[in-house]
Amino acid sequence: MKAEELLGDLEAKLGKRGLDEVELYLKRGRSRRFEIGTHGRIAGTSEEEGWAVRASDERSSLFAAGTGGEPTLESWPAPDGRPLRLPAAQPISAWKSPADLDAPLLVDSEAISLLEAVESHLVREVPGGRLLRGVLEEGSSESELANSRGVSVGFRSRAAALYLEVAGPWRGSAGASFYLAEREARRFNPVALARQAANRLVLAHEGTAPDRDRGEMLLAPAVATQLLLALLPILVGPEGQDLARSLRDRSGRIGSPRLSVIDDGRYPGGVLEAPVDGEGCPTREVVLIEEGAFRQPLRSWRQASPPDRAVGCIRRRSWRDVPRIGCSHLYLRPAPQTPAADLLAAVARGYYLVDTTGGGQFDLQQDRFCLPVCGLVLRQGRADAPVGGAWLCGAVSSFLSGIQAVARDLLFVPGDGMIGSPTLLVTGLELRKDPG
Amino acid sequence: MLAVPFSGLDTKGIARSLSQVADQESDISDAFFERLEVVELPPAEADSGIRVRLETGLALRLVREGQTWLAVRDSVEPDSYTRALRQIARALPMAAYPEPSWEALPRGEVEGLDAIAEFPGAVTREIRQHHAAFPLQMTVRRHRRWIRIVGTQVVPDAQAEEFYSCLAEMPWGRFGAVLADLSEDSVERISQSLIALFRAREAPLAPSRRHLVVLGPAAAAVLLHEVVAHALEADTLVVGGRIEAAVGVRLGSDLLNVLDDPGSAPAGVRRTVDDEGMVVVRRWLLRGGRVDQPLADRFSAARSPALVPGAGRRGSRYLPPVPRSTHLELLPGENTVEELLGEARGGLYLAAASRGSLDPLSGRFTISLPYARRIGAKGAGDFVGPCRLEGTVSELLTAVKGIGDDSQSAGAGWCAKGGLKLPVWATTPSLRIEGVEVCG
Numbered sequence: 018m019k020a021e022e023l024l025g026d027l028e029a030k031l032g033k034r035g036l037d038e039v040e041l042y043l044k045r046g047r048s049r050r051f052e053i054g055t056h057g058r059i060a061g062t063s064e065e066e067g068w069a070v071r072a073s074d075e076r077s078s079l080f081a082a083g084t085g086g087e088p089t090l091e092s093w094p095a096p097d098g099r100p101l102r103l104p105a106a107q108p109i110s111a112w113k114s115p116a117d118l119d120a121p122l123l124v125d126s127e128a129i130s131l132l133e134a135v136e137s138h139l140v141r142e143v144p145g146g147r148l149l150r151g152v153l154e155e156g157s158s159e160s161e162l163a164n165s166r167g168v169s170v171g172f173r174s175r176a177a178a179l180y181l182e183v184a185g186p187w188r189g190s191a192g193a194s195f196y197l198a199e200r201e202a203r204r205f206n207p208v209a210l211a212r213q214a215a216n217r218l219v220l221a222h223e224g225t226a227p228d229r230d231r232g233e234m235l236l237a238p239a240v241a242t243q244l245l246l247a248l249l250p251i252l253v254g255p256e257g258q259d260l261a262r263s264l265r266d267r268s269g270r271i272g273s274p275r276l277s278v279i280d281d282g283r284y285p286g287g288v289l290e291a292p293v294d295g296e297g298c299p300t301r302e303v304v305l306i307e308e309g310a311f312r313q314p315l316r317s318w319r320q321a322s323p324p325d326r327a328v329g330c331i332r333r334r335s336w337r338d339v340p341r342i343g344c345s346h347l348y349l350r351p352a353p354q355t356p357a358a359d360l361l362a363a364v365a366r367g368y369y370l371v372d373t374t375g376g377g378q379f380d381l382q383q384d385r386f387c388l389p390v391c392g393l394v395l396r397q398g399r400a401d402a403p404v405g406g407a408w409l410c411g412a413v414s415s416f417l418s419g420i421q422a423v424a425r426d427l428l429f430v431p432g433d434g435m436i437g438s439p440t441l442l443v444t445g446l447e448l449r450k451d452p453g
Numbered sequence: 454m455l456a457v458p459f460s461g462l463d464t465k466g467i468a469r470s471l472s473q474v475a476d477q478e479s480d481i482s483d484a485f486f487e488r489l490e491v492v493e494l495p496p497a498e499a500d501s502g503i504r505v506r507l508e509t510g511l512a513l514r515l516v517r518e519g520q521t522w523l524a525v526r527d528s529v530e531p532d533s534y535t536r537a538l539r540q541i542a543r544a545l546p547m548a549a550y551p552e553p554s555w556e557a558l559p560r561g562e563v564e565g566l567d568a569i570a571e572f573p574g575a576v577t578r579e580i581r582q583h584h585a586a587f588p589l590q591m592t593v594r595r596h597r598r599w600i601r602i603v604g605t606q607v608v609p610d611a612q613a614e615e616f617y618s619c620l621a622e623m624p625w626g627r628f629g630a631v632l633a634d635l636s637e638d639s640v641e642r643i644s645q646s647l648i649a650l651f652r653a654r655e656a657p658l659a660p661s662r663r664h665l666v667v668l669g670p671a672a673a674a675v676l677l678h679e680v681v682a683h684a685l686e687a688d689t690l691v692v693g694g695r696i697e698a699a700v701g702v703r704l705g706s707d708l709l710n711v712l713d714d715p716g717s718a719p720a721g722v723r724r725t726v727d728d729e730g731m732v733v734v735r736r737w738l739l740r741g742g743r744v745d746q747p748l749a750d751r752f753s754a755a756r757s758p759a760l761v762p763g764a765g766r767r768g769s770r771y772l773p774p775v776p777r778s779t780h781l782e783l784l785p786g787e788n789t790v791e792e793l794l795g796e797a798r799g800g801l802y803l804a805a806a807s808r809g810s811l812d813p814l815s816g817r818f819t820i821s822l823p824y825a826r827r828i829g830a831k832g833a834g835d836f837v838g839p840c841r842l843e844g845t846v847s848e849l850l851t852a853v854k855g856i857g858d859d860s861q862s863a864g865a866g867w868c869a870k871g872g873l874k875l876p877v878w879a880t881t882p883s884l885r886i887e888g889v890e891v892c893g
Contacts, residue, residue: 050523055688056752056775057516061523062540063771064533067508071501083507084527090507091562097570098495098502149692150871180872184692184814192814337506 019043020161021169023087027070028165036072036079036096038103040164040296043068043086044336048156051128053136054149054182060125065158067336073101080339104318106167109299112283112292115200118157118175123202128153131207135181138211143218145186152180155202168297176288177202178431181210185218193217193374198288198431213239217372220391224405226450233367233395233421234409234443235360238428240370240390241438244416245278245349247379247386249433252278252305253330254342257314260381264414270309272417277350278306280315282329284346288435294329295340303328305347309418317342332434348427348437357424357440362398368448369393369400370409378452384412387452404448411446419445457611458488458509458558459529459601464608466553467534472605474515474542481516481751482541483604483730486529487770488558490597494569496590496622505563512770515541516752525771529558568635569593572619575637579644587651590622593635596876602730609726616721616864616876621647625654626823628807631864631876633719642863646671646805649836653824656836658893665800666842667793667828667885670857672820673783674865674879675806680818680846681711682778682877683870685738687753687760689813697759702744705850710784711739713748713764718780718878719862729765729774736764738781742850748776768873777868780878786856793855793885794832801825801891802833803842808866816845825891841892849889857883 020043028039050061069082072093078101079094123131136148155177163169177199184192193214199205236244251257251264251271264271282300284290294300296317304312320342321327332343361369370392377388387410394401424440467484475482493504511534512525524537531554573591580586594617601611617632621643628650632639668676683689684704690696715724715733724733729751737745749757750765753776765774794802802825809820820842826833842849865879 050771055691056773057519057521059521059523059773061525061771061773063525064527065525066527073502078502080501080504081507082505084509089560090505091560092564094492094503094505094563094566096502098497098499101501189815191812191817337508339501339504341500 018161018163018169018171020163024163024165027088031072031093034093035074038073038101038165040071040103040162041068041088042333042336043161044158046156046158047122048154049122049128050152050154051123051125051132052150052152053129053132054151058129069333069336071101071103072096076100082337102319103164103166104168104296104298106169106297107299109170109292110301114173115286115290117201118173120201122155122157123153128202131202131205134207135211135214138208139183139214142211142215143185146215146218147184148181149184149192150180150182153202154178162297164297170293170297172291172293174291175200177205179205181214183214183218185222187222190222193221196431198435200286200288200290213372217374217391220371220403221374221405224391224403224407226404226407227448228450230448231446233364234446234448235364235367235369235395236441236443237369237371238426238438238440239372239430240388240409241349241441242428242430242432242436243373243377243388244386245347245438246432246436247377248413249344250381251314252347253315253344255314255316255320261311261314264384264417265311266414266418270418271311271414272306272309273420274308275420275423276306276309276417277304278347279304279350280328280330280344280347282345287346287429288431289345294331295333296329296331298329298331300329300345315342315344344434344436346429346435346437348429349423349439349441351425351427351439352423353425355422355424357426360422360424360440360442361395364395364398364442367395368404369395370404379413381413384414386411386413386416406450408449408452409446410449410452415445416443419443457601457613458599459486459611461556461558462486462601462603463553463555464603466551467603468605468608470538470553471603474538475605477517479517479755481514481755483514483602484534485512485514485728485767485770486601487511488599490563491594492563492566492569493592493594495592496573498590509558510770511537513537513541514773515543517543521752521773523773531555569595569617572635572640575640576643576647579640580648583644583648585648585651588624589647592620594618600728602726602728604730607730609730609732612724612726614722618876619643623647623650626650628823629866631866633721633864633878649804650823653836653838656824656838659801659825659837659840659891661892663888664891665797665887666889666891667797667800667802667883669802669804669883670859670861670881671863672803672806672822673881673884674781674863675809676820676842676884677711677781677783677881678778678865678868678877678879679809679811679820680849681738682713682748682781683811684846685744685747687747687749687757687776690747691753692813696747696753696757699744699747700759703742704739704744704847705742706853707742708786708853708856709739709742709850710737712737712782712784713778713780714782715779717782717880722876722878724779727763727765728767729762731763731765733779734761734763736761748778750774750776766875768875772873775871775873777870777875778877781865781881782879783856783881785858785860785882788855788857788885790857790859790883791832793857793883794828796855797828797885798830800828801837802828811846816847817843818846818849819843838893843890843892849886852886852888853884854887855885859883
C-alpha cells in the first residue's frame with residue numbers, strides 16, 4: 018500500500034513539530050465527461066490524482082490537500098483551532114468488490130447516443146421540446162487511507178452523473194432540470210428520462226393549482242426524496258436527537274408505523290457502496306427510524322455512546338474536502354409486495370404528485386414545509402386533470418405521521434449522499450396555489 | 454504581485470505541438486496551465502484547524518466545427534502534457550515536432566497568513582465599536598490563482614489573482630462576501646453588513662406588492678449581474694435564438710450604461726487577458742439602455758460575427774471556457790443618495806442581496822434580499838425582514854428611474870451558473886426603481 022509507505026515519512030516530518038496524529042489519504046481516478054448544449058458537443062477526459070493529510074497535536078490541527086501522488090508542500094502551515102482524534106483500526110467485515118467496478122467507462126459514441134436518445138424521445142413525447150443542456154459524466158477511482166493509529170485500507174469507487182435541462186415549445190414558459198446519479202452510466206434509461214422530462218414540462222404548462230385542497234396525496238419517489246432530504250438535520254449528526262424529540266407524538270413516535278428509515282454504506286449496487294468510510298471505519302446498515310419510532314441519528318465513532326452504536330459515516334466529497342459526517346444511501350424502506358399502481362388505484366379523491374418543480378421551504382423548528390410540485394388530480398384511481406404551479410404544504414410531523422402506505426419502487430437521487438424513497442400515500446397535507 | 458510559477462514552461466514547444474493538432478484553418482487549440490492555492494481559517498469552534506489546498510494542473514483543448522475535445526491532468530509535467538495532447542488529437546500529425554520539455558515547477562509554499570488570522574478579530578472589534586455584540590463564527594479564505602495560456606498563435610502573459618472570501622454564521626442566518634482585500638474598509642463593510650442583519654433579525658416582513666425601491670451599490674451589483682450580465686452572455690442568448698438579433702434591442706431605461714471591464718477590476722483580480730488568452734476589452738453591455746456587445750468567448754465569437762471574444766472564463770480546468778462577466782460597471786448618474794431616497798419616500802431601501810437567479814427561457818429573475826429598510830423622511834429607517842424581488846428583465850430595467858453618484862467597487866459574490874463557481878466583481882452606484890414586485 019502506497020499510503021502506508023508514505024505515512025512513515027510523513028509521521029517523521031510532522032512528528033518533529035509535535036504533530037503525532039497523522040492521516041494520509043490518496044486518490045487516483047479517471048473520468049469522462051460529455052456535454053451537448055449551447056456550446057456544441059464537448060468530450061472531455063480527465064486523469065485526477067490527489068492527496069489529503071490531517072494532522073494534530075494535543076492542542077490544534079491542520080488539513081492540507083493537493084494534486085499529485087504524494088504530499089508536496091514546501092512547508093507545512095502551523096496548526097490551529099481544535100485538536101483532532103483519529104480512529105483506531107477496526108475489524109472490517111467481509112466485502113466483495115462489485116464486479117461492475119471493472120466495466121469500461123463510456124466512450125464518446127455511447128455517451129452522445131444516450132444524450133441524443135433523451136432528446137429524440139423528448140421530442141416524440143412533446144413535439145417542439147428541446148434538450149437545452151445534457152451533461153453525462155462517468156468516473157472510477159482507487160482510494161487508499163492510512164493513519165498513525167494503524168488504519169490502512171484501500172477501496173475502489175465508480176459513479177456516473179447525468180444533468181439534463183429541457184424546455185417545452187411554449188414561448189415564455191419555464192424549463193425543467195434533472196440531476197441523477199448511478200454507479201454506471203449504462204443504467205440511465207433515456208426513454209424513462211425523456212418521459213419524466215416531458216411530464217414535468219406538460220404538467221407545468223397545462224396544469225393548474227387548487228386554491229387550497231386536501232385529500233390523499235400519492236407522492237412519487239421524486240417528490241418523497243425531496244421531503245426526506247429536508248429531514249437530514251434530524252437524521253444526521255448528534256443534534257438530530259433534539260429535533261426529533263420535538264416531532265414526537267403522545268406515543269413517543271415521530272412517524273407512522275409504515276415509516277422506517279435506514280442508512281447503509283454497503284447498499285448493494287449503490288453509487289457510494291464501500292466497505293469503509295472516509296476515515297477507514299467499517300460501514301454497515303443502521304436503522305434510524307423503525308416503524309415510526311426514532312432510534313438514533315447517524316453518528317460517527319466520535320459521537321456515539323455507547324461506541325458500538327457508531328457506524329462508519331464520515332464522507333469525503335473528494336480529496337479536496339475535509340471529511341465530515343454524512344449519509345451514504347439513506348432511504349425510506351419500501352414494501353416489496355406493493356406495486357405503486359395498487360396505491361394509485363386505491364385513491365378515491367386526491368392527487369398524484371409526480372415531481373418537484375423547484376426548491377422547497379423547510380422549517381423543522383417551526384414544523385412546516387412548502388414544496389413546489391406538479392402532478393395529476395385523481396378521482397377513483399384515475400387521472401382527472403393536470404396539476405401545475407402548486408405547492409405541497411403542511412407540518413413536517415403531519416407528513417411523517419400521515420404515511421398510510423409505501424410502495425416497492427425505491428428510487429435514489431443524489432443529494433447530500435444518495436437519498437431514496439418509494440412512492441408514498443400520505444394524508445394530512447394540503448395542496449395550495451401559493452406557499453402562503 | 455504574486456510570483457508566477459509557470460515562467461519555466463517551454464511555450465514555443467507547446468505552441469508548436471498544439472499547431473500539429475489544430476491543423477484545420479478554423480480550429481482553436483490551446484493549453485491552459487493552472488495553479489490554485491486556497492487557505493481557509495475556520496472558526497475556532499470548527500472540528501479542524503487551518504485548511505490548505507494546493508492544485509497544479511493543465512487542460513488541453515481542441516475546438517473543431519462546433520465540437521470540443523478536452524484533456525485534463527492534475528500535474529504540469531511534459532509527460533502528462535504529451536499524453537493529454539494525444540487525447541485531443543483527431544489524427545496522427547503529418548510531421549512530428551520534438552515534444553516540449555521543461556523543468557519541474559517550483560513547489561507551493563503557503564505564507565502570509567497573519568492578515569487572514571487577524572480578520573475575524575478585527576470584524577468583532579469593529580462591531581463592538583458600533584455598540585453591538587452577538588454570537589458570530591467566521592471562516593476566512595484566501596484564494597490565489599495563477600494561469601498561463603499557450604495558443605497556436607499567441608502566448609499572452611501569465612495572469613495572477615488574489616482575493617478573499619468570508620462566511621459569517623450567526624444564530625439568525627449566514628452572510629457571505631467576496632473581498633478584494635482585507636483592508637480596514639473591508640472590515641468596516643463586513644461589520645456594517647453583520648450589524649444590519651443583527652438589527653433586522655426579528656423585523657416584520659414587507660407586504661408583498663409593487664414597491665418603489667432604492668438599491669444600494671452592493672444590491673445593485675447582484676441585480677445587474679443577474680439581469681444584465683447573465684442575460685447578455687452568448688450562451689444564454691443562443692437559447693432564445695439568433696444572438697445577432699439581440700444587438701441594438703432596447704432592454705431598459707436609457708439611463709443604463711453598463712460595461713464589463715476585467716481590466717479595471719480591483720487590483721488583485723485585474724486581468725489583461727481572459728481564461729482563453731484573449732485580450733480583455735472594455736465591453737459595453739448596455740449603452741443608453743440598448744444591447745451593445747454581448748459577453749462572448751472564442752467558441753461563440755467563431756459562430757457569430759457580431760461577437761467579440763475576451764470574456765471566456767473557466768470555473769476549473771476540468772471544464773471548457775464559457776462567456777461570463779468578470780467586473781461589471783454601471784456608470785454613475787447625477788443623483789446623490791439623499792436625492793434618490795428623497796424621491797422614494799414610502800418605499801424600501803435594499804442595501805444588500807444574498808443571491809439571485811435568472812431563467813433564460815422566461816426572462817424571469819429572482820433576487821433574494823436578507824432585509825430591507827423603510828424609506829422615511831430621514832432616509833433609510835425601520836428594518837423589514839427578508840424579501841425577494843421578482844419580475845422580468847425588461848420590466849425591471851425599464852423601471853430604473855434614477856442612478857446615484859455613489860459608485861462603490863466591491864465583490865458581487867460567487868456566480869454559480871451552470872455549476873461553475875466564479876468570483877464576480879462590480880463597480881456600481883445606487884439605483885432607484887419604480888414599481889418592482891417585492892415578495893415578503
